[in-house]
Amino acid sequence: MNKASRFFRLGLIIQALMLLVVVVLYLLGFIGGIDFFSIMVAAGISLINFLVGIIFFRIGIIRSNSVFLVSILGGILIRLFLTLLAVLMCLLFLELKPLSFIFSILFFYFLHLSIEIIYLNLRKN
DSSP, X not given: OOHHHHHHHHHHHHHHHHHHHHHHHHHXXXXXXHHHHHHHHHHXXXXXXXXXXXXXXXXXXXXXXXXXXXXHHHHHHHHHHHHHHHHHHHHHHSOOOHHXXXXXXXXXXXXXHHHHHHHHHHHHO
16 A cells, blocks of 8 residues: 555545544534534535545546546536535525535535645655
8 A cells, every 4th residue: 555545545534533523522412403414514515526536536647648637627627516516506405504514615625625635746756
């Protein structure tokens, strides 16, 4: 197992621990049910976005440089559009607390983005 794979797994473990803390806080009554649901939906959307990004990366890494760039940049465009659509749909149709949801999705998005950038950098080396 190389550095990139270990870091990737470590990042997913860190996210799982953060979600475990949120579950414990919910069970202890520090956060309400709507907040808990909002945070979990945001984490799910961000995780799906992250996994789709890794799929685009793995598709592009085995091909030429131009196909790699199209795969990565096209993947970013598709992922941003789908994430925006998912956020809008969730805010419109689910009973979420908007403040908890938006801050949670921003937090998990930047967490996944940093894991993805470091993973790509380690994979390159």
